[in-house]
Amino acid sequence: MVRLSSILALILVLLGSSVQAGPDMSRYTPILIEEFDRPLSRFDGTTGIWRDYPRRQKYIGNGPPSLYVNPTLTRQDGSPLGLNPFRIEDGKLHIAAAPIPKSDMSDVQALLRQAGYKEQAVQNVRYYSGSLSTFSSWSQTYGYFEMRAKLPEGKGHWSAFWxxxxxxxxPPEIDIFEVLGRENGSKGRGSPDNRVHLRVHFDEIAADGSHAPEPTLTNPFEVVDGVPQPAIRRERQKGPRFTFAKTVDVEKAFERQIFDNFNTYAVSWTPDEIIWWFGPNSNDLREIYRTPTPRDVTGPMAVIFNNQIGGKWAGAPDPDKDAETFASTFIIDYVKVFAQTPETKTETGSINVQGSDSDEHLIGGAASQTFHPKGGFDILTGGGGADRFVIAGDSGSKVITDFAADDVLALTGWTFNAGPEALRRLEQVGPDVWLIDEQEPQAPQTLIFRDLNRSDLTSANFEFRPGG
Incomplete structure (x- = not known):
């Protein structure tokens, strides 16, 4: 079935309508505004925002010779390995990359063998860099994601925000940007200077849940000779995979330099469409690409950003230019995550406030009430009185806007079951407090207490029901 929004979009494109001037932020609720004005909040198993190791403990990214490291890695004798790609300076995060020192190579190779890598991969590793993600702290379906950054140059760099x-x-996967480093300043023919690669990878699913035999999904926002362009199809062992893709030369389109200047990169993701944005800052963004939202790009996603070195696409660094290449770092001014504000808004004075499995905003009255949210992303506002919020494990992340000293959080089915443990898991994130419950391999479940300090919460604010 063709979506009405897609038909309207096609009509607008065919009529030559101008693209949207900037994202409509009234549709979104702020979740995480990370400006790197404090030490990096590393996830340590119970608290912290950023996980500094990739999914499934993979140290090597998309092929050799690049290795992701973090400060917790150790040598064979148990001492710290000492390779740390992360540095915060003047309110900006730097992710560095460099050749692995010869004196550390044997310990790195031992680490990879212990992790189960084949000997060929072990022998091919030459460089290290870093990756940060919210895999353990936060994920969401739909929203707005923005980064302001200056990207590393030099052949071999492959930086990404996805x-x-x-x-x-x-899949799925949404690449907000991927950028390959330029040839150490070379402006020769075929140079990838200032080109931003935008992608959404997906698995086209038929109505009965099976793989669709042909790439029937087309992009009504990308029309050539009056024909909406189909997705790129690639054959894989487990069936075909599909991609909507675009490469934008921002120097030609916007007279911007991505290696010499800070720029802002963003994506807005809704049930109907995905829009990529680019500009010098968040107040001056222009749409650079748009696709319909594929049917399998509708589940919780985590933020990840990293710099990889080498691989088939990026190419190997020139060893004669190491000093120049690795003097350039991935510099991030900020990362912002916004959730899509629930469309359902319910105000009630009922003693028991019952939620649904849809995303919603439940708002209470002046009396004491008990809230029973269910699945999905919910915003909860007590409104007054001594309120109780009953939240089951695996029911999705929530934002509580006005948690007070006489309110109670009643948890069931979480991975911990005591007030002191709950207090230990609290993380101050700007003006908010996060209670993180890592659920890997499932999506993490996190409660956000808006405009609260950790010291405002005590064990008396937590109640654990049978089963949790």
């Missing part, structure tokens, strides 16, 4: 499923499995 969304991937917070559960095991691939």
């Amino acid at each position: 969304l991937v499923p917070s559960v095991n499995g691939w």
Whole structure:
């Protein structure tokens, strides 16, 4: 069935309508505004925002010779390996990359063998860099994601800001940007300078859940000679995979330099469409690509950003230019995550406020009430009185806007079951407090207490019901 929104979009494109000037932020609720004005909040198993190791403990990215490292990795004797790609300076995060020192190579190779890598991969590793994600702290379906960054130059760099499923499995994937480093300043023919690669990878699913035999999904926002363009099809062992893709030369289109300047990259993702944005700052963004939302790009996704070195696409660095190549780092000014504000808004004075499995905003009255949200992303506003919020494990992440000293959070089915443990898991994230429950391989479940300090919460604010 063809979506009405897609038909309207096609009509607008055919009529030559101008693209949207900027994202409509009234549709979104802020979740995470990370400006790197404090030490990096590393996930340590119970608290922290950023996980500094990839999914499924993969140290090697998309092929050799690049290795992702973090400060917790150790040598064979148990001492720290000492390779740390992360640095915060002047309110900006730097992710560095460099050749692995010869003195550390034997310990790195031992680490990879212990992790189960084949000997060929072990011998091919030459460089290290870093990856950060919210796999353990936050994921969401739909929303707005933005980064302001200056990207590393030099052949071999492959920097990216992307969304991937917070559960095991691939696709889907939304690449907010992928950029290959330029040839150490070379402006020769075929140079990838200032080109931003935009992608959404998906698995076209038929109505009965099977793989569709042909790439029937087309992009009504990309029309050539009056014909909407089909998705790119690639054959894989487990069936075909599909991609909507575009490469934008931002120097030609916007007179912007991505290696010499900070730029802003963003994606807005809704049930109907995905829109990519680019500009010098968040107040001056222009649409650079748009696709319909594929039917399997409708589950919780985590944020990830990283710099990889080498691989078939990026190419190997020139060893004679190592000093120049690795002096350039991936510099991130900020990362912002916004959730799509629930369309359902219910205000009630009922003693028991019953939720549904849809995303919703439940708002109470002045009296004491008990809230029973169910699945999905929910915003909860007590409204007054001594309120109780009953939240089951695996029921989705929630935002509580006005949690007070006499309110109670009643948890059931979580991975912990005591007030002191709940307090230990609290993380101060700007003006908010997060209670994180890592659920890997499932999506994490996190409660956000809006405009609260960790010291405002005590064990008396937590109640654990049977089963949790």
